[in-house]
Amino acid sequence: MPRDVRKAPHTEVVPVVVVSADDAWGGVAVALPREPEQAGVGERERLLLVEDERELAEMLARLLAAEGFAVDLAADGQAALHLGLTRSYDLLLVDRRLPGIEGLDVLVRLRARGVVTPALVLTARGSVADRVNGLDAGADDYLTKPFAVEELLARLRALGRRHQDAAQVVRLGKGERVLDLATRTVHGGAGPPVELTEREVQLLALLARRPNRVFSRAELLDLVFDGADGGGVVDTYVHYLRRKLGRGVIRTMRGAGYRMGPMGSG
Numbered sequence: 123m124p125r126d127v128r129k130a131p132h133t134e135v136v137p138v139v140v141v142s143a144d145d146a147w148g149g150v151a152v153a154l155p156r157e158p159e160q161a162g163v164g165e166r167e168r169l170l171l172v173e174d175e176r177e178l179a180e181m182l183a184r185l186l187a188a189e190g191f192a193v194d195l196a197a198d199g200q201a202a203l204h205l206g207l208t209r210s211y212d213l214l215l216v217d218r219r220l221p222g223i224e225g226l227d228v229l230v231r232l233r234a235r236g237v238v239t240p241a242l243v244l245t246a247r248g249s250v251a252d253r254v255n256g257l258d259a260g261a262d263d264y265l266t267k268p269f270a271v272e273e274l275l276a277r278l279r280a281l282g283r284r285h286q287d288a289a290q291v292v293r294l295g296k297g298e299r300v301l302d303l304a305t306r307t308v309h310g311g312a313g314p315p316v317e318l319t320e321r322e323v324q325l326l327a328l329l330a331r332r333p334n335r336v337f338s339r340a341e342l343l344d345l346v347f348d349g350a351d352g353g354g355v356v357d358t359y360v361h362y363l364r365r366k367l368g369r370g371v372i373r374t375m376r377g378a379g380y381r382m383g384p385m386g387s388g
Contacts, residue, residue, distance in 0.1 A: 167282070168209070171195045172202040172216040172225060173244070182215070189275060199223025206232045211239050213278055218245035218256065226259040233260040240281040244269070283331070292330045294371065294382070301326055308367060316366050321346065325359050329372060329382040338379040356380075 169191040173179035196202035199220040218225040243261040299310040309315040
């Protein structure tokens with residue numbers, strides 16, 4: 123059972139689901155500060171953490187939850203394989219040395235079953251041969267222990283960005299709607315699919331792939347509109363997207379620019 127955590131104002135208790143073959147661990151509850159305007163934003167990015175050292179696992183789980191992830195924690199390889207095959211995740215963080223099924227073997231089996239979720243492997247083995255074996259087994263990145271927390275978080279962010287940049291379907295904010303780059307349509311939610319122009323797709327995809335970043339008009343002019351003169355064209359296309367998808371799809375940050383709306387919809 124989760125441990126009791128006393129709530130402070132604007133604090134949410136984020137459960138970290140712990141699964142192990144022998145059920146030796148209890149659940150962990152993490153108290154996180156939450157800004158009032160973020161309430162109801164939607165689902166967090168889902169991350170599967172696979173680590174058998176309890177103290178390290180709980181520390182990482184709290185750290186990752188504080189960074190905005192919904193964390194499932196598997197305490198052995200068998201549980202990791204089960205969760206990886208039965209649930210959908212945005213990222214995998216896997217320790218190499220695990221009881222039951224070794225971490226790299228977990229990745230090999232997941233990849234063989236078609237699971238392409240980006241994976242970062244943690245290990246005390248830092249030789250070139252060990253890194254090569256990890257990457258060949260299906261890891262997308264490899265970090266040796268001991269490691270700096272800042273580097274771990276940066277590597278996870280980079281993995282998430284690379285995965286989104288390569289994807290043909292981009293999730294819009296935290297809602298149900300997605301942007302299909304191949305068909306230039308937005309679908310999901312209650313409404314019918316919405317067709318977009320090429321320029322609308324480019325603008326929306328840029329904002330959706332970096333949902334926490336504020337882009338200035340100058341940056342959007344350079345990245346989407348080939349440096350066109352004046353910021354008016356940016357405002358015009360933001361208006362077009364809001365008209366088609368709802369005002370909440372793009373958020374105006376006064377004096378700064380634009381960012382993705384929290385729900386990707388009106």
